[in-house]
Amino acid sequence: MRGVGQSPTVLKKEREGDFFMSKYVAEPFRIKMVEPIKMTTGEERLMKIKEADFNLFNLASEDVYIDLLTDSGTGAMSQEQWSAMFLGDEAYAGGRSYRKLIEAGRDVFNYDYIQPVHQGRAGEKILMPLLLKEGKFAVSNMHFDTTRAHVILAGGRPIDNVVPEGKLPNVRSKFKGNMDVERLEELIEEKGDKIGVIIQTITNNSAGGQPVSMKNMAEVYNIAKKYNIPLCIDAARFAENAFFIKRDEEGYRNTSIRDIVKEMFSYGDMFTMSAKKDFNVNMGGMLAIKDDKANSDLVQNIKASCINFEGFYTYGGLSGRELEAMSVGIYQGMEDSYLTYRIGQMEYLAARLDAAGVVYQSPVGGHGVYIDAKAMFPHIPYYEFPAQVLAIELYKEAGIRSCDIGSYMIGNDPDTNEQIESEFEFTRLAVPRQVYTQAHFDVMADALIAIKERASTIERGYKITWQPPILRHFQAKLDKI
Numbered sequence: 001m002r003g004v005g006q007s008p009t010v011l012k013k014e015r016e017g018d019f020f021m022s023k024y025v026a027e028p029f030r031i032k033m034v035e036p037i038k039m040t041t042g043e044e045r046l047m048k049i050k051e052a053d054f055n056l057f058n059l060a061s062e063d064v065y066i067d068l069l070t071d072s073g074t075g076a077m078s079q080e081q082w083s084a085m086f087l088g089d090e091a092y093a094g095g096r097s098y099r100k101l102i103e104a105g106r107d108v109f110n111y112d113y114i115q116p117v118h119q120g121r122a123g124e125k126i127l128m129p130l131l132l133k134e135g136k137f138a139v140s141n142m143h144f145d146t147t148r149a150h151v152i153l154a155g156g157r158p159i160d161n162v163v164p165e166g167k168l169p170n171v172r173s174k175f176k177g178n179m180d181v182e183r184l185e186e187l188i189e190e191k192g193d194k195i196g197v198i199i200q201t202i203t204n205n206s207a208g209g210q211p212v213s214m215k216n217m218a219e220v221y222n223i224a225k226k227y228n229i230p231l232c233i234d235a236a237r238f239a240e241n242a243f244f245i246k247r248d249e250e251g252y253r254n255t256s257i258r259d260i261v262k263e264m265f266s267y268g269d270m271f272t273m274s275a276k277k278d279f280n281v282n283m284g285g286m287l288a289i290k291d292d293k294a295n296s297d298l299v300q301n302i303k304a305s306c307i308n309f310e311g312f313y314t315y316g317g318l319s320g321r322e323l324e325a326m327s328v329g330i331y332q333g334m335e336d337s338y339l340t341y342r343i344g345q346m347e348y349l350a351a352r353l354d355a356a357g358v359v360y361q362s363p364v365g366g367h368g369v370y371i372d373a374k375a376m377f378p379h380i381p382y383y384e385f386p387a388q389v390l391a392i393e394l395y396k397e398a399g400i401r402s403c404d405i406g407s408y409m410i411g412n413d414p415d416t417n418e419q420i421e422s423e424f425e426f427t428r429l430a431v432p433r434q435v436y437t438q439a440h441f442d443v444m445a446d447a448l449i450a451i452k453e454r455a456s457t458i459e460r461g462y463k464i465t466w467q468p469p470i471l472r473h474f475q476a477k478l479d480k481i
């Protein structure tokens, strides 16, 4: 075991299994444009977080040193993406950039109808009302917060159904993002045709960016077919998921990421996707349907809804240059060297946390490290939001912005208006793509270790003084208890 202060690069791991790396994987790129960031003083940060009503979404980004609020749209694009942007065709209808993206999308995913949208939730907004209404349910391995919101806005009710080990941060097993297939069949037997859609989220963001295995994707697809329920893949981190299948699932080590992706998407009828994740663009999304002939009504309704909410269906709320960046990112996001480096960053931080006994959702997932705030602050109850407490402490400690993926985020029951107790209290350190270096990761680790050391002195959590009815964590105001 290594103590704090020793060089982390020489750290040797003593973990069970053969699928963990701990040495920092050197960047497969060099940097040719930089953006200055600055560290504030502890005193300044205390003032800023108070002014922000203890909601990290209210901070000005200049007041943040390392921004781990999200990996969504925050990555550094490649030189190929930037140069493609100059080729953007800004035609309102029938643009060249649109056709290029559709061609790339069909090539990679093999779906018949592809609709660009401005981001993932726009696809959800269009699709969910076409599948759900009052009295219907959506069953997912876990709904992401915007997906949950759009299920509810469509009149439906979300049911989360991840495998039991997915809820146990300390249990280090593979594919903790999987759907619980046994329970899925029970739910279907119970609710009959009230289930409007099954949603397979890859990777499982709310469970810690945990991957879903190919076997699980196939099983869930077969169940959906058996009961004739539409299966939608929430595909934001499809490339990271494919990387885990290649690394950890029996029989895929010698399969290319491209082929793994094709097989993964064969186990769905449709997908919604935030391209701000694995296409590594600052803005973009996709909605796709596998068979446009069998579902032509659905496709027509998607086009109509897109025109109403997003813009004409050949641009879907995006500029031609953004469509171009997506057409390049779709391929670059699947490169082996890039994915090895990216997952390596998470493994590196995880290894430092292991050495210090900081508990996180393990093994680490694809896009961030989810710290178990329940383990850090066992004395703070869910209704005082321990994961939000840790997020605030990380900001105070080192100017790091993270976010709560716990009871604070999950909000109130839409029927009873009571605070829901989340399965987890995670503080998510989401890692932007190709942005931060090894030294930044050491700042993160040092800050977490320092907070762990003084955790018992933080006695109480926070209360909400104002909140909107849905997706409250983005806007709510809090105060110390």
Ligand SMILES: *Cc1c(COP(=O)(O)O)cnc(C)c1O
Pocket (backbone or CB within 6 Å): 072, 119, 120, 121, 122, 144, 146, 147, 201, 202, 203, 205, 234, 235, 236, 273, 274, 275, 276, 277, 284, 285
């Ligand atoms: C980010 C994300 C979304 C929503 O996408 P936006 O681009 O933020 O609107 C939906 N599902 C998952 C799993 C996500 O990670």
